[in-house]
Amino acid sequence: MVAFFSAIEPLRIANRIDGRPLFEWDLISRDGEPVIASNGMTLAVNSSLHAAPKVPSLAVCASFDPESCIDDELIDWLRACHLEGCVLGGMDTGCYALAAAGLLNDKTVTLHWECLSDFHAHFPRVDVVESIYEVTEEGFSCAGGSAAIDMSLDLIRRRHGDVLAKQVRDQLIHEHGRRPASRQRDPAIPQEPMIQRAITLMDTNLETPLSIRALANELGISWRRLDRLFSRHLAMSPQQTYLARRLDNAYRLLSETPHSIMDISLATGFASASSFSRAFRHYYGSTPSQLRQQAVSNHA
Numbered sequence: 001m002v003a004f005f006s007a008i009e010p011l012r013i014a015n016r017i018d019g020r021p022l023f024e025w026d027l028i029s030r031d032g033e034p035v036i037a038s039n040g041m042t043l044a045v046n047s048s049l050h051a052a053p054k055v056p057s058l059a060v061c062a063s064f065d066p067e068s069c070i071d072d073e074l075i076d077w078l079r080a081c082h083l084e085g086c087v088l089g090g091m092d093t094g095c096y097a098l099a100a101a102g103l104l105n106d107k108t109v110t111l112h113w114e115c116l117s118d119f120h121a122h123f124p125r126v127d128v129v130e131s132i133y134e135v136t137e138e139g140f141s142c143a144g145g146s147a148a149i150d151m152s153l154d155l156i157r158r159r160h161g162d163v164l165a166k167q168v169r170d171q172l173i174h175e176h177g178r179r180p181a182s183r184q185r186d187p188a189i190p191q192e193p194m195i196q197r198a199i200t201l202m203d204t205n206l207e208t209p210l211s212i213r214a215l216a217n218e219l220g221i222s223w224r225r226l227d228r229l230f231s232r233h234l235a236m237s238p239q240q241t242y243l244a245r246r247l248d249n250a251y252r253l254l255s256e257t258p259h260s261i262m263d264i265s266l267a268t269g270f271a272s273a274s275s276f277s278r279a280f281r282h283y284y285g286s287t288p289s290q291l292r293q294q295a296v297s298n299h300a
Contacts, residue, residue, distance in 0.1 A: 001037040003092045004061050006148035013168045014156050022160060028052045030074065038063045049077045057087040059140075060094035067096055075101040087137075092144025099123040108285060109141040110134050131285035149174055190233040194219060198226065202242045206249055209269040212238050247283045250276070254291050261288045 011023035029035045032048030047053070058081055062069065078101045082088060090098050095111045096119065098104050108127040111119060120128050133142035133151040142151040149172060157165035189199055201210065201218055215238065216223040223238075230238045250268040253259055259267070265276035265288075273288075281287045286294075 001039050001041060001043075002146065003142070003144040003148045004037075004043075006146055007059065007061075007091060007152050010149055010152035010156060010168050010172065013171045014160065014164060017167050017171070018160070018164065026053060026055065049073070054084060055086060057089065059089045059091050060097050061091040062093040062096060066093040067100075070097050070100045078103065087139055089140035091142050091148055095119070095126075095141050099126050107138065108134055109139075110143050110285065111141060112144045129282065129285035134285060192229065192233050194221065194226075194229055195233050198238065199241070199245070202245050206246050206269055207267055209242060209246065243279065244283070247280055250280060250288070251284065251291070254288055261292065264288070
């Protein structure tokens, strides 16, 4: 329900501010009956799958256990929408249905971070990333929750300009519209002294990263124990955490400084701009040059 209303409310507010119906929407359920959301609230809809009007775009919104709702009827209907030229997208776990229909192969999408590993295992041909939202001419997706606000604000900005998007954002008391490549989560450093010491060492050795064995030696413990500590407290390996902190620093440098991409890649421990670009895109969903272009246009 959070993702659903977060997507709709910015559009409703845009209509109210502009005084015209800039956006319209229809709510569709499988059988046309009301849908009970995961919070127990009942949501009325406009039509069933087979009575649904033809629309230029369709957002599939799903929550927990999305695969339990996927069957041949839904897959056939989604494929028919695609063949009719409808632009398809997923919110929260909605991409499961689109992927099951074979409509996301070789495309980049995002969905809620809890499902990323499972989704990748089930649909290896889909490039899934942990970003806030993804928008292309072929489709769109967002991570659910409040990320749908950012995706709708982006839609308003692209169709009707920055001024209206800012007015809607102000009405929502949504201080900053997040970029598509923004991370979904920023795990807090746990109150575990050895983890804190390890992360401090990582942060002071970004330009010339330490090996995990060298890091463990500095801490006076075995690398196996270090790996177990990170797995228990962060659900990530030391290698994954180290890479994440290097790339987070790179994101800040790209957004806030005029340093060249090559200089930033070296400052964050990458031997070449190409290896930096690959790691950055896999982590954020966009390349360093794309992020730099966004930062320049936003400050123009």
